[in-house]
Amino acid sequence: MERSTFVYDGDCAFCTRCAEFVERRIPTRARVLPWQFADLDELGLTEAECDEAVQWVGLDGSRAAGPDAIAALLGSSGRVWRIAGAGLRFAPVRAAAWPVYRWVARNRHRMPGGTAACSLPQADRERLYGPPGG
Template sequence: METSTFVYDGDCAFCTTCAEFIERRIPTTARVVPWQFTDLDALGLTVAECEEAVQWVGADGARAAGPDAIAKLLADSGLVWRIAGAGLRFPPVRAGAWPVYRWVARNRHRLPGGTAACALPQEARERLYGPAGRPTTGA
């Protein structure tokens, strides 16, 4: 793989708005692509992984998801963004970033730019949050 890839949910208007912000404002060398139009097998990703969180596949094959993927994207960007990425990797910040990311993912259809199509599929919601809607353990 010659370049890193940041993969998001192209069916979600909120996610697409965020991806457009990245393309306009964050000077990254990574490809920013919706998973629906990407060869997931070539990237070593599954649909389930892409439904649950944004994904990063580095040029070296290293993978990350959710806020860890965002930190990798920022680390691949201009100086100010690299500093933000380093902050996101700082252990106490990273520990708090996952619950915030999961909340955003669970409520993305309610956020600015979100639509009903942004709601996670039931199977993905249950994998992430359990049948009662509470977060499951682990990252």
């Protein structure tokens, strides 16, 4: 692996919008890509992990999920974003971030840019819309 990787759910419009924001506004050398187009075996990730939360695989092999992955991504970025990432790793903030992240993940189909497909488990999305990347 040549660089760190941030993986998100490309079938979810809300997640895709967030990833597009990262690509436009957050200066990072990490790859930002949908898990449906990632080599999960190379990254050491499973579809289930990626369907559950965003994932971070560091160049050093470190791994993180959910808000911890977001903190790692921010930590790999420019100065202001690194400060935000450090704040997200601060124990009280991190403790609050997980329940908020889980709530957003469960309700992502209701978020701006979200679609009904965002609320379906991967197996149901494949049944309705076909396999990833297909």
